[in-house]
Ligand SMILES: *[C@@H]1O[C@H](CO)[C@@H](O)[C@H](O)[C@H]1NC(C)=O
């Protein structure tokens with residue numbers, strides 16, 4: 001072609017020629033380029049099926065016809081092989097309105113039902129929408145493995161009492177699943193203020209009085225290989241995120257947010273769960289940031305910010321004369337700010353079982369009332385019966401706990417009949433937040449173990465070694 005031909009005409013001819021050549025023919029002739037777009041597709045192709053075309057948008061016109069042809073082939077090729085892309089089930093396609101007012105529960109049920117039979121599907125809750133969803137269970141016994149629940153939008157709980165019947169233990173539940181992933185940048189909003197106080201209720205007519213049983217916002221039950229990542233859970237009526245009877249749990253990048261004075265709003269609650277990793281998460285709530293309950297072992301928590309809240313707690317264990325076994329718990333590299341306690345073990349009198357092998361390491365505290373606590377006389381109701389039986393506590397290591405407290409730096413209250421043993425402290429540095437006010441000294445009762453370094457303040461009340469009498473109660477776990 002001569003250089004008299006205008007550039008626009010040249011580009012036009014290039015388009016015509018590309019469209020006329022089938023991708024197969026073209027690829028055979030240009031095998032090196034085929035490899036090129038294959039690689040690009042492998043990098044970009046496996047997610048966001050709905051956005052596939054926009055990801056491969058044709059670039060602005062240039063005189064470089066090779067670049068243009070390559071892009072065109074990508075578009076044709078990616079739309080011709082959909083079977084390799086895992087299916088996505090967008091709740092909008094199942095009738096959800098996402099206007100924050102319409103009840104979208106049925107649409108969520110339908111999307112789950114359609115997705116669940118497959119292996120590796122994605123249920124998508126898209127961004128830019130607010131979905132009102134009533135109590136719902138994503139139940140798994142007949143589902144395939146590897147379901148991804150991708151939360152990008154917002155799910156809100158109903159605030160009318162009629163949606164909750166006479167009281168229900170959880171709002172959103174995932175049960176009996178294998179390899180379940182809940183991820184995204186979306187929000188689960190529990191609208192808990194209507195539960196925390198009954199100020200919303202018309203006390204004369206009882207209108208909109210919420211049931212006394214408050215729901216957990218998100219509960220995962222009886223599942224293995226559970227991942228929860230990225231999401232925000234806020235203003236739960238009660239606990240925000242609960243794992244019960246789960247194995248191999250990973251939580252990361254999760255935000256929990258509710259007011260410091262909201263009652264019983266634990267951040268993450270673990271029960272009967274094994275091999276749990278919680279990291280890089282930010283937990284602000286009105287009760288324990290993480291609560292580790294009976295039947296948990298092999299739990300690692302690191303790089304968690306807690307506050308406001310009640311700190312990270314093992315227990316309360318042994319309530320109502322129950323047996324509780326908790327072992328192999330590590331909490332490290334975490335911060336607590338403006339919390340009631342920092343790292344705590346709490347057990348009720350009368351229980352049995354044991355807490356064994358616990359490590360609290362590299363914890364920064366700031367204006368925490370009581371940073372270090374073991375309480376074997378735990379009682380969160382008005383009055384508790386005295387009992388000699390106790391959940392045994394042994395092998396608890398505290399190392400490198402630093403920062404400021406507002407009430408008492410260390411409080412160990414162990415059972416008379418079953419003292420705490422193997423309590424070890426290294427590099428403890430706790431200063432009063434306001435040095436002028438009255439300070440409580442470290443307190444120990446029936447606490448045996450060792451100080452491996454000098455501490456600030458000095459903790460003189462730990463008894464060296466082991467109790468002379470053998471335990472009055474057989475410890476079994
Ligand atoms: C706790 O850790 C110890 C030592 O690594 C191990 O022998 C034991 O089986 C663990 N216990 C549980 C319940 O995981």
Ligand SMILES: *[C@@H]1O[C@H](CO)[C@@H](O)[C@H](O)[C@H]1NC(C)=O
Pocket residue numbers: 383384385386
């Ligand atoms: C339990 O024992 C403590 C300490 O001896 C005592 O002050 C308290 O009144 C007792 N509580 C009950 C319910 O008997």
